[in-house]
Amino acid sequence: MTALSIKDLNVWFGHDHDRVDAVKGAAFDVRQGESFGLVGESGSGKSTILKAITGLAPTWSGEIRVEGQALQGATRDRAFYKTVQMVFQDPYASLHPRHTVDQVLSETLYLHGFGDIDAHVMRLLDDVGLGGKFRFRYPHQLSGGQRQRVAVARALAGEPDILFLDEPTSALDVSVQAEILNLLTDLRQEHSLTYLMVSHDLPVIGHMCDRLAVMKDGEIVEIMQTEDLRQGTAKHAYSQALLAASAAA
Amino acid sequence: MSDATAPGQSWRDWLLTDAPTSRRHARLANLYQGWLKLRANSMAMFGLGILVFLLLVALLAPVLAPHDPFQQDLANRLLPIGAENHLLGTDSLGRDILSRLIYGSRITLYIVALVALIAPVAGLLVGTVAGYAGGWTDTVLMRITDIFLAFPRLVLALAFVAALGAGIENAVLAISLTAWPPYARIARAETLTIRSADYISAIRLQGAGPLRIITKHIWPLCISSLIVRVTLDMAGIILAAAGLGFLGLGAQPPSPEWGAMISEGRRFILDHWWVATVPGLAIFTVSLAFNLLGDGLRDVLDPKDSGQ
Numbered sequence: 001m002t003a004l005s006i007k008d009l010n011v012w013f014g015h016d017h018d019r020v021d022a023v024k025g026a027a028f029d030v031r032q033g034e035s036f037g038l039v040g041e042s043g044s045g046k047s048t049i050l051k052a053i054t055g056l057a058p059t060w061s062g063e064i065r066v067e068g069q070a071l072q073g074a075t076r077d078r079a080f081y082k083t084v085q086m087v088f089q090d091p092y093a094s095l096h097p098r099h100t101v102d103q104v105l106s107e108t109l110y111l112h113g114f115g116d117i118d119a120h121v122m123r124l125l126d127d128v129g130l131g132g133k134f135r136f137r138y139p140h141q142l143s144g145g146q147r148q149r150v151a152v153a154r155a156l157a158g159e160p161d162i163l164f165l166d167e168p169t170s171a172l173d174v175s176v177q178a179e180i181l182n183l184l185t186d187l188r189q190e191h192s193l194t195y196l197m198v199s200h201d202l203p204v205i206g207h208m209c210d211r212l213a214v215m216k217d218g219e220i221v222e223i224m225q226t227e228d229l230r231q232g233t234a235k236h237a238y239s240q241a242l243l244a245a246s247a248a249a
Numbered sequence: 250m251s252d253a254t255a256p257g258q259s260w261r262d263w264l265l266t267d268a269p270t271s272r273r274h275a276r277l278a279n280l281y282q283g284w285l286k287l288r289a290n291s292m293a294m295f296g297l298g299i300l301v302f303l304l305l306v307a308l309l310a311p312v313l314a315p316h317d318p319f320q321q322d323l324a325n326r327l328l329p330i331g332a333e334n335h336l337l338g339t340d341s342l343g344r345d346i347l348s349r350l351i352y353g354s355r356i357t358l359y360i361v362a363l364v365a366l367i368a369p370v371a372g373l374l375v376g377t378v379a380g381y382a383g384g385w386t387d388t389v390l391m392r393i394t395d396i397f398l399a400f401p402r403l404v405l406a407l408a409f410v411a412a413l414g415a416g417i418e419n420a421v422l423a424i425s426l427t428a429w430p431p432y433a434r435i436a437r438a439e440t441l442t443i444r445s446a447d448y449i450s451a452i453r454l455q456g457a458g459p460l461r462i463i464t465k466h467i468w469p470l471c472i473s474s475l476i477v478r479v480t481l482d483m484a485g486i487i488l489a490a491a492g493l494g495f496l497g498l499g500a501q502p503p504s505p506e507w508g509a510m511i512s513e514g515r516r517f518i519l520d521h522w523w524v525a526t527v528p529g530l531a532i533f534t535v536s537l538a539f540n541l542l543g544d545g546l547r548d549v550l551d552p553k554d555s556g557q
Contacts, residue, residue: 054450054454055453056450056453056454078456081454081455081456084454085454085455086451086454088447088450088451089447090447093446093447093448094447094448094450094451095448096448096452096466097448097470098469098470100269100272100275102272102275103272107452107455107457107465108452108455111455111456111457112455112456133268134268136268136269136270136271136272136274136275137267137268137269137275138275138279141267151451154451154455157455158455
């Protein structure tokens, strides 16, 4: 079954001469339970695809289907928020500076209509490996990795089926990156989640994803298996260049 | 979820902990850390000290005042500073200036409190709604704000008081009416930067509506800069109230409002300078205190450098 299906997606910003086409004719399918990667350099439109699906980028055309349901415009209903959640790139920017971890998670649980919020908060914190002692801290009392764990807990609070990961480790130290990636891998198994992951980091995608799409200048140039990535058998010239650059680094 | 402190653990340690154990604990610890930061700023503490003193004076006015502020004594009019029984002298009707000053602090605080309740709240509402909604709402609300900003403050207040009649309440209304637009502008500017932040996108993705986002997520971040601005504006508000009083459009005689006292003393300023100078000094001191406190609060409350 298809968790996410995108056909002929165009996303643009601005009007008339100021119009910038961020995504042009993108199309891919993500199967239920799959982990799908979007790779490309900065400005290639990979994060914009996530924004269009979540309704944060209102100007788009084409077809987006989430679990068979077609999406319209920028408004999303409650069912969508229960199905799709997102972990943002920068954990320093994605947590409200004046809200404690407890407030962040409690409010999210409240919005999703859960009862017994105290028990749920504790379980979420345990799930992401933080534990109760972090519950009443403010973001400035947490390290980058801890913040990202809180962000993951928030995304999981509504028990979604599909999780969007927008470069979830690029703002973190290398040593912490691996922890977060392992956490995400474990959580995917435990909760049988579908991942759509955006990254410019090929090894990260290679570690996390089953299939990936390579993007350049707003277009998807190639969709391939991660296995092909490891073998170095990319077909498109740009994918090969990207692979070579990554291997050299 | 227990607030109990372990035996031997002092309140200070409990408040400075990095791992609070309950919601209340987290809030108190946060407040205490802010207070420590404010306390380190000696000028701000000086300002706060003056304001606390003013508050006490206003509360205890009947006890502190040596004379009835309305008691006239034409035999002892225009006594100089240091005169027997009248520490700060008497005015043109022989009323004790010190007593009038003490009772006048009540009026000053009343004006300050009312304006501080009306103007920033109105500005916050208009500014955050305009900033978050954008589009037509933004255009309409901000053009209205521009219109109010274009009026000279005292002139608009004058027109308003002239229309409604002189008196403290109308003076407060008039000042509030002219004081809210800058708050709306600040709140809107803050909202514009906040609304594109990831944490707002994140809560939108949880299905939060605009009302929840504005009141629970945007207001807490705007309020700190508004508080700073209000304390810095308090001096101007006191001066505007005094100005209206001076022009005879604020507090009416025989009310011991400080501006009105200056206005009365103006006629004798060359021969009996203290009659106008003493309330002037009081206005100056309180304005200065608010400015110092505002400056200190800015260091504590600015969301841009707290949180890191």
